[in-house]
Amino acid sequence: MDSFEKRLVEAVRRKREAEGLSIRALSSLVGVSFSTLARIERGEGLPDNNSKIRLLEWLGPDGEEAGLTFDRVAFVHFRAAKNVRSPTVHALLRSADLIRRNSGVSFSGESSAAPHQGNEAVTLSKEELEETADRFRKDLGLSPGQPLDSLRVEVEGILLFKLTETKCLERALVKHLSIDACDEWSAMSVPLNQGEDTWAVLLNDCHTVERQRVTLMEECWHILLGHKLTKIARVADGYGRTYDQAEEHDAFYLASATLLPRSAMIDAVSDRSTSADIARKFGTSAELVDYRLKRLGLWREHVGKRIALSSD
Template identity: 65%
Template sequence: MPSFEEKLIRAIRTKREAEGLSIRALSAAIGVSFSTLARIERGEGLPDNNSKIRLMEWLGPEAEDAGLGFDKVAFVHFRAGKNVRSSTVRTLLKAAECLRHTLATGAHWTGQQDVDDNASPPSASLSKEELEQAAEKFRADLGLSQNEPIDSLRIEVDGVKVVPIGKTNCLDAQTVKQLRGIAGGEWSAMTIPLDADNENWVVLLNDGHTIERQRVTLLEEYWHILLGHKLTKIARIAEAYGRTYDRTEEHDAYYLASAVLLPRAAMADAVRKNRPSDEIARSFGTSSELVDYRIKRLGLWREHIGKQIKLARD
């Protein structure tokens, strides 16, 4: 009997060829890399669970016709590593269900929905200047100057409640210890809608991370909400969990979080003054890695590291 993966690969190839799509065109449509899809179709590798979800959503009704299926589990914003273990996902989903039950305002709403309800076209990334302007307006709305640091853990957003993992009653002490410790490197935050209209949210924050990491993580979750990004779909396939992932939306949310914490004008001034990354990081309450990311994204890295250029003489 063909395995799940063999049936999936066969169904994908059949539909792709019937619709006259190249592997590259399918890659662009579903967000799985061309090289990964090519290897899968050649039988040189198997899709991971995250890719399986994307492929099965693209198959639509053809998935069931091919004897394929997956359990619809939850729709959330999920800040976690690509290869997060299923045991960690199960625990976080348990916490999400509890938080919904405790905080949700919509009667009988579970946070689950049909795939079609969450479907939307691929995201269009904001331009660099649009991202910078959005971050500057955000800081202006908070009454901050361009040289003033901000502790994002003190920001309040209407309709959003922040619950550190250590302050929830939804998990026992041993589980919290595990999510902060052994599993702590696998996830940063999970943002859960509390009503069907996505007007009220709760952010479950990993407070086992450094305060600097928590600041950028929380801001990133705020931006997912404020930009109206699609919810991540988490589903169980063959006893393991996978999730959808929108690279464009993740990029924009992270970029905006870094731009709010490390404003453009202040970074340019720091580079002009030859301030090292760790010194800038201390001034703004971030990690030096975030400072380096910000300077590179602003195109100031050469100046920051002092790399000289010149024309060779004849």
């Protein structure tokens, strides 16, 4: 364990014990699993960079007193693999800076300044998510059975930048993000002003059109729901980030519900359409269709599992 990690673990243990918290209680507070925290405190493992950020946030001034700080902080919405490499994060943050400079929107204050954020995540019930998706489609004038191409949707205050088409990024950045790191990220949303009413979405258009559609829809819902921004920071030997699992769930659920409306899914199951048939009709992947059917509780009917009472 290097000196940074040793100081971090010791500072966390001191504050936890001083506040009378169990490891399980701390786990609930910081969003790091109990098993991970217990292993770290026993000296049997190392926290990853995402865990380091959460622990540093919880330590607050106690961490600063121990010389534990973030080297750089940025706030964005971030669609990337859990183990995205530091060079890719660095390239995305550089892209965010360039997009801000070339967007034509005046950003008052430093781009690394913490934006206004609510204290608690606001989660929606399943029915509220379905109703929200239905209203969105109705506002676009779509019928339940009509496909939605989210790449054609214009949302006030959201500017779309496609990676390979935008002119504001350096060639080396585009090469890295489109070739070397293509599978590591899907999209990034960047607030263009401190009021967070104007945004840029950088979309990885090297992915399939079907994947781009759900990715862009998910980013739009993060913005339209007022979700907390992801904090990305360099800590010790690499970048880490925060995220809220409940908000991630709501944004993805809404993206799937917007592209695959409930009533249309019920009709498709009744017609015995396959996942591939439904995907072709609505311009999505079969995997998204399967997710949607399972979340709606339609999987048994979809796969044709018959049920009956025994005659005994």
